[in-house]
Amino acid sequence: MNYVIIGGSAASTAAAREIRQRDPGGRIRLFTRDPAFYSRCQLHLLASGHRQVAQANFLPHAWAERFRIEVFHDDAVTGIDTGQQRVRTSAGREAAYDRLLIATGARTALPPVAGLAGSRTFGFRDLADAEALRAALPGGGRLVIIGAGLVGCELAAELARDGHRVSLVEMAPHPLPLQLEAETGALAASLLSAAGIDLHCQDRVARVERDAAGLPVAVHLASGTALPADLMVVAAGVKANTELATGVGITTNRGILIDRQCRTNLPAIFAAGDVTESEDVIVHQIMPSAIWPAAVRQGQVAGAVMAGDTDSLARNTGLRASVSLCGTSVVAIGPVNQATADHWTKRVYRYRNSRGHRCVKIFFTDGCRLKAAILWGEITNAGVYGEAIINGRDIHDEQIVMPDLDGARRGIAELSIR
Amino acid sequence: MKTKIIDRSRCVGCKNCELACIVAHSPGGQLAGAYAAGIDKAVRARTKLEVDGDGKRFPQFCRHCAHPACVDACMSGALEKRADGLVICDPDRCVGCYMCVMSCPYGNARPSMGEAQIMIKCDACTDRACMACVAACPTGCLKVGEGTEAVVYNVVG
Numbered sequence: 001m002n003y004v005i006i007g008g009s010a011a012s013t014a015a016a017r018e019i020r021q022r023d024p025g026g027r028i029r030l031f032t033r034d035p036a037f038y039s040r041c042q043l044h045l046l047a048s049g050h051r052q053v054a055q056a057n058f059l060p061h062a063w064a065e066r067f068r069i070e071v072f073h074d075d076a077v078t079g080i081d082t083g084q085q086r087v088r089t090s091a092g093r094e095a096a097y098d099r100l101l102i103a104t105g106a107r108t109a110l111p112p113v114a115g116l117a118g119s120r121t122f123g124f125r126d127l128a129d130a131e132a133l134r135a136a137l138p139g140g141g142r143l144v145i146i147g148a149g150l151v152g153c154e155l156a157a158e159l160a161r162d163g164h165r166v167s168l169v170e171m172a173p174h175p176l177p178l179q180l181e182a183e184t185g186a187l188a189a190s191l192l193s194a195a196g197i198d199l200h201c202q203d204r205v206a207r208v209e210r211d212a213a214g215l216p217v218a219v220h221l222a223s224g225t226a227l228p229a230d231l232m233v234v235a236a237g238v239k240a241n242t243e244l245a246t247g248v249g250i251t252t253n254r255g256i257l258i259d260r261q262c263r264t265n266l267p268a269i270f271a272a273g274d275v276t277e278s279e280d281v282i283v284h285q286i287m288p289s290a291i292w293p294a295a296v297r298q299g300q301v302a303g304a305v306m307a308g309d310t311d312s313l314a315r316n317t318g319l320r321a322s323v324s325l326c327g328t329s330v331v332a333i334g335p336v337n338q339a340t341a342d343h344w345t346k347r348v349y350r351y352r353n354s355r356g357h358r359c360v361k362i363f364f365t366d367g368c369r370l371k372a373a374i375l376w377g378e379i380t381n382a383g384v385y386g387e388a389i390i391n392g393r394d395i396h397d398e399q400i401v402m403p404d405l406d407g408a409r410r411g412i413a414e415l416s417i418r
Numbered sequence: 419m420k421t422k423i424i425d426r427s428r429c430v431g432c433k434n435c436e437l438a439c440i441v442a443h444s445p446g447g448q449l450a451g452a453y454a455a456g457i458d459k460a461v462r463a464r465t466k467l468e469v470d471g472d473g474k475r476f477p478q479f480c481r482h483c484a485h486p487a488c489v490d491a492c493m494s495g496a497l498e499k500r501a502d503g504l505v506i507c508d509p510d511r512c513v514g515c516y517m518c519v520m521s522c523p524y525g526n527a528r529p530s531m532g533e534a535q536i537m538i539k540c541d542a543c544t545d546r547a548c549m550a551c552v553a554a555c556p557t558g559c560l561k562v563g564e565g566t567e568a569v570v571y572n573v574v575g
Binding site for chain 2: 320
């Protein structure tokens with residue numbers, strides 16, 4: 001059996017491994033435009049220089065040799081011939097497949113803002129983005145990061161820690177709008193501001209002013225504020241790399257639509273990772289799931305099914321995030337941003353832990369069911385709450401409502417073990 | 419292969435396992451070392467006594483799962499399911515993203531809370547002659563054995 005895998009990150013490598021474990025004699029070829037294997041979750045560490053690209057390799061030593069994967073770096077697949085079942089690559093290679101996996105990921109989507117496209121504006125999805133930013137940083141000057149989601153916040157905090165002058169612009173009322181609600185959002189805003197970040201929420205970039213040479217001068221916000229700017233990073237929204245798929249009639253929406261076995265609408269072609277949309281187990285909606293563990297899970301399912309085994313995305317979700325904000329750990333699980341509009345009950349516990357850290361735990365419940373949770377400052381046992389949310393477990397009300405947090409956790413910990 | 423075997427019925431909640439775990443992972447292998455970096459950065463236990471709904475105490479330890487969610491969530495490659503069955507974290511590769519903490523359904527991947535922002539978990543005392551928690555257990559709740567009796571944490575999960 002010939003397997004061709006397009007992409008070199010979480011989903012594609014997980015798939016390759018699962019295929020090899022089931023098909024010892026199959027030929028597995030992996031084509032990626034990336035020059036090396038690196039963790040996209042570590043781009044902020046690469047941009048700051050606190051990690052080198054070799055350290056960001058997320059695979060075990062001698063991975064390709066061990067699993068006998070033929071890896072072609074710097075070689076993007078440029079076309080798929082579904083009739084002949086072959087792919088062509090930018091380096092001029094051709095490869096026949098019996099099973100094909102598209103795991104091409106996503107890229108930065110540049111918002112339609114006058115003057116934004118141009119020199120010293122960076123996306124932030126790829127090694128090239130991080131290296132370009134790193135090369136531009138020693139010039140000093142003001143950095144404006146557009147978008148205070150996970151990527152924008154982590155990058156802002158990382159660069160502010162090194163003494164760079166950073167502004168962060170977010171349209172929502174607070175940073176991490178998909179992960180936090182108003183109270184924890186306000187805590188996040190205070191933390192980022194205390195770290196020296198010039199934070200502008202509930203505002204948006206109206207235009208970028210450039211000088212005669214085309215270099216940026218200032219970022220003008222809708223509120224009228226002008227932020228002096230020498231460098232800009234766009235961390236507000238991504239676009240799935242679906243071009244290969246749409247060209248051959250694969251059904252796409254925001255991403256390639258896949259079923260629970262990671263199949264596309266075309267036989268023999270599978271997709272996984274940030275390029276896809278699939279059903280989320282928590283909210284039962286078809287949506288992208290842009291987190292590492294979800295991409296790995298999709299890759300595992302795709303690989304197993306490609307090799308003729310059975311597996312399912314039945315319990316997969318992208319509605320989970322873990323982020324460290326200036327040293328404070330935060331985990332959010334479930335649709336926390338939709339919760340207040342629903343009929344769920346919101347319970348907030350504020351306390352200081354045994355080490356004196358300020359902590360907040362927020363639970364959204366629907367009757368006996370835990371639906372979403374935000375853990376701020378103390379995240380131990382986050383996975384236990386996640387397990388209860390993902391599996392829709394009934395939590396006895398007295399256990400979750402109990403002001404004694406250990407009691408609440410205890411109820412769930414017990415359930416997870418049964 | 420030797421694995422940790424837990425007879426939950428024998429647990430009396432003495433917490434000797436937690437203490438032994440802290441000592442084993444503290445600088446100098448001494449309890450005093452646990453507080454060398456200050457009380458807010460004190461060494462944590464990698465094991466935990468929990469209380470069930472009936473008030474009965476039981477040890478909640480890493481199961482070194484057959485399909486470990488922590489490894490699937492690890493974006494740095496620090497966590498690995500080894501050929502010997504153990505799930506081990508390489509602290510030099512861990513960047514403290516804590517997606518493992520977010521993902522372990524048993525709550526056994528934890529933030530270190532110490533000087534370095536990394537995850538900690540049971541390392542099965544691979545660099546010691548005996549698992550510290552097992553050696554310290556006075557009731558026979560924790561034992562090392564070959565296998566199929568009680569809970570064998572390597573095959574769960």
